[in-house]
Amino acid sequence: MTEQLPQKLRSDAEDNRDRILESARVLFAREGLTVPMRAIARHAGVGPATLYRRFPTKQLLATEAFAEQIRACQAIVDEGLATPDPWQGFCSVIERICELHLQNRGFTDAFLATYPDAVDIAESRELTLKSVATLARRAKAHGRLRKDFELADLMIMLTAHRGLHVSDPATRTTASRRFATLVVQAFAAEHA
Amino acid sequence: MTEQLPQKLRSDAEDNRDRILESARVLFAREGLTVPMRAIARHAGVGPATLYRRFPTKQLLATEAFAEQIRACQAIVDEGLATPDPWQGFCSVIERICELHLQNRGFTDAFLATYPDAVDIAESRELTLKSVATLARRAKAHGRLRKDFELADLMIMLTAHRGLHVSDPATRTTASRRFATLVVQAFAAEHA
DNA sequence: AGCTAAGTGGACACCTGCGTCCACATAGGC
DNA sequence: GCCTATGTGGACGCAGGTGTCCACTTAGCT
Structure with a gap:
């Protein structure tokens, strides 16, 4: 289902990544692409750095989320x-x-x-x-x-x-x- | 054409008011209501205070402009x-x-x-x-x-x-x- | 249990929007 | 020409967005 990255993530990082994607789906659906990156991070219960580390740009995040x-x-x-x-x-x-x-x-x-x-x-x-x-x-x-x-x-x-x-x-x-x-x-x- | 206000404006103030309305028309038409008040002021060649003095809210300005x-x-x-x-x-x-x-x-x-x-x-x-x-x-x-x-x-x-x-x-x-x-x-x- | 590299969140610096305040400029009656 | 009420622009503080850095935490191999 989800593509496997060349670099395997640590288990907690994997969890966070999943939660970010889930939050992104929810918020993008509700508010559109204009929703702040910070809001997605907050909703997923992670800091901004974590979000940006996984998805440097909003487009990259959107592409995965959709x-x-x-x-x-x-x-x-x-x-x-x-x-x-x-x-x-x-x-x-x-x-x-x-x-x-x-x-x-x-x-x-x-x-x-x-x-x-x-x-x-x-x-x-x-x-x-x-x-x-x-x-x-x-x-x-x-x-x-x-x-x-x-x-x-x-x-x-x-x-x-x-x-x-x-x-x-x-x-x-x-x-x-x-x-x-x-x-x-x-x-x-x-x-x- | 334009309604006369109870308080008559000083001639320079009148000029500025007209230029603000003209700029508002141009920018609202081109960019929509989201255009910043500052941009309208800049386009009209006046400071923000002048704009806010004449039109305290964007809606008031829009109503006149349209x-x-x-x-x-x-x-x-x-x-x-x-x-x-x-x-x-x-x-x-x-x-x-x-x-x-x-x-x-x-x-x-x-x-x-x-x-x-x-x-x-x-x-x-x-x-x-x-x-x-x-x-x-x-x-x-x-x-x-x-x-x-x-x-x-x-x-x-x-x-x-x-x-x-x-x-x-x-x-x-x-x-x-x-x-x-x-x-x-x-x-x-x-x-x- | 201990070590270490990977992962993390809060702090940071920057930008752009907002509305307001105030020391200065100036129109227009005298 | 002078005087004053009216009008002005720049500076200010606030809010909320952006992306990045770095001292701490922690998963997972040994």
Whole structure:
């Protein structure tokens, strides 16, 4: 599951590293990438030095923390590809990705930002997008997806979706669901 | 045009006040409400004390700076109401409001934030929204606007639209236009 | 149990934001 | 031209972020 580093860590260091990652996941999800490194250290019950020793930059920490989300994202798209009706698959991808981004504010930031140094994220992002493109091509052929749809449209809508993170969690959830519904109709071909 | 204060200012103070407002407009539009007060003071060529003396809080400054935009916003909706075809009027309102918010990042913040103390903005906001509601009712009756449209949907989309402000100006412009087009389709009734 | 290298947390120095205070400058009536 | 109320900019103290250093602790081999 977790990659083994060349240098094996001391047991207490290993524990601390795990706790830091766990805290980072919680706080990134709740507050987004803007959460202070200090806050993550405090939440994990370690000093700042420990955090910086393990993860010199926030991007490095984020990349590790979001490994699971990245896999989830790919899984969602794969399931969409596996759905018999490509349009239904496409719709479920939109809805579920919105849901994922809703629950994880930091991941949205990470996914859209394309940090130059967070290679892992950028790479799997491209891979996932390639799958979405395939799905979109099928849904177009099927006639239900508007002909002029482009991948950029999806990125625009995901970027916009992030804007919803300003309000409180309850409002945000309602807003996100409604947003997904509207986006699906926006992408639908004109005539039924 | 500008309201006369009960206390008349000294001529140099008046000049400074004007320059501060002008700088605030430029910087709020470009950077959003997050721009530091100091930056506005520097841009206007005055010290921080001068700025704080005229506008004790950022909200007060914003309210004055955006007076013109608020009027523009109302004008857009009024023109939409005056359009013979209510659906076309509704669409043009969406497109033009997106355009307005695109050019003025700070105004978007101000419009959506509902500061407790910025009464002027909140008030005209409600007024504008009431007009939009009227327009929406007509467009629904006309059959082109989806029956389950609510005012909240528009707020969701405007909030989302703000998310587009992360990218560079050129990309942002393209994205905003495309976003407006998609939103219009999202709001359209199912059958042609 | 003792030793040592790896690991740690608190202190530190730096930056940038905020709002306020006060000694000086100056507009504008005389 | 002078005098004074009004207006001003720079300096100040505070809060909260960043990354780094170093004297102490401790895991784990012997």
